[in-house]
Every structure is written in structure tokens, then in C-alpha cells.
Amino acid sequence: MAVTIQQLIKWKQQRRSIISLTAWDYSLARVLDDAGVDMILVGDSLAMVALGHNSTLPVTLDQMIHHATAVRRGVKRALTVCDLPFLSYQESISQAIHSAGRIVKETGVTAIKLEGGHPRIISMVRELTLIGIPVMGHVGLTPQSVNILGYKQQGKTPQEADRILNEAVALAEAGAFAIILEHIPDDLAATITATVPIPTIGIGAGIKCDGQVLVTTDLLGLSDRIPPFAKAYVNLQEIITNTVQEFTQDVQQGKFPDKG
Ligand SMILES: Nc1nc(=O)c2c([nH]1)NC[C@@H]1CN(c3ccc(C(=O)N[C@@H](CCC(=O)O)C(=O)O)cc3)CN21
Ligand SMILES: CC(C)C(=O)C(=O)O
Numbered sequence: 177m178a179v180t181i182q183q184l185i186k187w188k189q190q191r192r193s194i195i196s197l198t199a200w201d202y203s204l205a206r207v208l209d210d211a212g213v214d215m216i217l218v219g220d221s222l223a224m225v226a227l228g229h230n231s232t233l234p235v236t237l238d239q240m241i242h243h244a245t246a247v248r249r250g251v252k253r254a255l256t257v258c259d260l261p262f263l264s265y266q267e268s269i270s271q272a273i274h275s276a277g278r279i280v281k282e283t284g285v286t287a288i289k290l291e292g293g294h295p296r297i298i299s300m301v302r303e304l305t306l307i308g309i310p311v312m313g314h315v316g317l318t319p320q321s322v323n324i325l326g327y328k329q330q331g332k333t334p335q336e337a338d339r340i341l342n343e344a345v346a347l348a349e350a351g352a353f354a355i356i357l358e359h360i361p362d363d364l365a366a367t368i369t370a371t372v373p374i375p376t377i378g379i380g381a382g383i384k385c386d387g388q389v390l391v392t393t394d395l396l397g398l399s400d401r402i403p404p405f406a407k408a409y410v411n412l413q414e415i416i417t418n419t420v421q422e423f424t425q426d427v428q429q430g431k432f433p434d435k436g
């Protein structure tokens with residue numbers, strides 16, 4: 177059965193952790209979906225891990241749509257969400273509707289995600305939800321603001337923590353179906369999770385969130401560097417290197433292809 181927004185809320189109530197990972201093409205999406213990942217995010221981090229940029233800022237709406245279309249073809253069960261990239265929504269509510277609408281129409285993903293919790297963003301969430309586009313929020317460290325925030329942990333002072341909690345509450349009230357909590361103290365993530373009725377998905381936000389997400393190259397050991405809160409469960413770079421060396425040897429020694 178395909179994962180729905182209602183299912184995510186049920187899982188929060190049942191304390192069944194929601195498993196989420198990022199994907200940027202068909203092959204990876206297919207494997208993640210088969211492995212039982214609940215929510216697949218076409219994150220704008222693909223700018224860094226698939227395209228080689230040094231921040232998420234350069235990726236365009238057309239590029240996100242190109243990748244999300246490929247991901248969608250590989251997914252049968254997971255709820256698929258696509259990030260709205262930098263400057264595809266910040267200008268106005270009508271820009272947000274136009275960009276989110278293009279993503280949903282052209283890719284077939286179920287929902288979009290946007291960053292921040294300022295009143296303008298809250299209005300966008302309300303409008304998008306009203307016209308039938310499910311929205312996931314994202315607070316704490318918001319990488320599209322890297323040139324202001326850096327990649328440092330957010331919400332360390334009581335005032336900042338209070339602001340982030342209020343943003344999460346406002347996102348939920350505006351109709352967001354879930355919220356990403358990125359790189360904030362564990363106790364703040366726990367408070368937010370206990371306060372809002374919608375699922376919180378943490379990345380660098382401790383174990384008290386309703387689910388966890390990682391950038392998939394970090395999980396698999398394919399990133400050139402990983403954030404302090406991520407964990408490589410396997411070293412795919414090493415496995416790929418060894419495999420390529422084995423193939424090279426076999427070809428050099430005339431062992432591949434096999435003689436017919
Ligand atoms: N591969 C990858 N994984 C991610 O989780 C990820 C991306 N890329 N790209 C977009 C953002 C950027 N993220 C990051 C990147 C670096 C740190 C990091 O190194 N933080 C350190 C140093 C911060 C500083 O002082 O600049 C820290 O101790 O918080 C944290 C989050 C999370 N997101
Ligand atoms: C890490 C997740 C939350 C994200 O926004 C991304 O991959 O772009």
C-alpha cells in the first residue's frame with residue numbers, strides 16, 4: 177500500500193518511527209523504495225551530492241523537476257516529496273504556487289517542501305495547502321540561508337529556541353503535513369515533537385523526533401564530507417573502488433568477458 181499523509185500522522189500517534197532518505201534518480205529511488213523507506217525526498221542537496229556544487233543555492237526548478245520525474249518512476253510505495261529550490265518561492269505567494277504546481281503536475285510527486293517559518297512562508301503554506309498541494313516545513317538549520325547562518329547548529333539560545341518552536345507551531349497551524357527539524361538541540365526537537373500534532377522528521381535533531389532523514393550519500397559512504405550528525409553505515413566508495421579494480425584486472429588479464 178502506498179504511504180499517505182494520513183498514514184504518517186497515524187505513525188506519529190503510534191510512535192512508529194518514520195524512515196526517510198533522499199534520492200535524485202530512478203535507480204536509487206527504486207532500491208530505497210524496495211527497501212521499505214517510507215518517505216523519499218528529492219532534496220535540493222542533490223545540488224551538492226549529484227551535481228557537485230558547494231551549496232544548495234545553484235540548483236534550478238527545472239533541474240529539480242528533471243530529477244524528481246526520474247525518482248518518481250522508481251517509487252511504488254513511498255510518499256515522494258520534492259524540495260522547492262532557492263528563489264523558486266521566496267519572491268511571492270504566486271511564485272510559490274507556480275513552482276509547486278509545476279512540480280506536482282510535471283513530476284507526479286505528492287508533496288513539496290520549503291524552508292523557514294517567517295510569516296510570509298506561513299502564508300505560502302496556507303495557500304498551497306488550500307489549493308491541494310501538501311507542504312512539508314523545514315526549520316532550524318535551513319541550508320538555503322547558508323550565507324547568513326553557515327552550517328552551525330541553530331536554536332542554542334532560549335530566544336532562538338522559542339522562535340523555532342513558534343515557527344513549527346505556525347507551520348502546523350497553516351496546514352503543513354510534517355516538519356523537518358535540522359541541526360537543533362535534542363531537547364528543543366523533543367519539545368517541538370511533543371507540541372505539534374504533525375510528524376517531525378529529524379536530521380541532527382536527536383532521537384525524540386517522529387522520524388529520521390539523512391542525505392543518502394552520507395548513509396552509504398559516498399559523500400566527500402559528511403555533517404557531524406550523519407553516519408555512514410557502509411563505505412560504498414571503497415566497495416566501488418575495489419570492484420572497479422577487480423574489473424580492470426579481469427579485463428587486463430583477458431578473464432572478462434568470458435570466452436564463449
Ligand atoms: N551530504 C550532505 N549531507 C547533509 O546533511 C547536507 C548536505 N549535504 N547539504 C545540505 C545541508 C548542509 N548540511 C550540513 C553541512 C555541514 C555541517 C557541519 O559541518 N556543521 C559543523 C560545522 C559548522 C560550521 O561552523 O560551519 C557543526 O559542528 O555544526 C552541518 C550540516 C546538512 N545538509
Ligand atoms: C536533508 C533534507 C532534509 C533536505 O532538505 C535535502 O536533502 O535537501
Ligand SMILES: [Mg+2]
Pocket residue numbers: 219220221232259319
Ligand atoms: Mg533541502
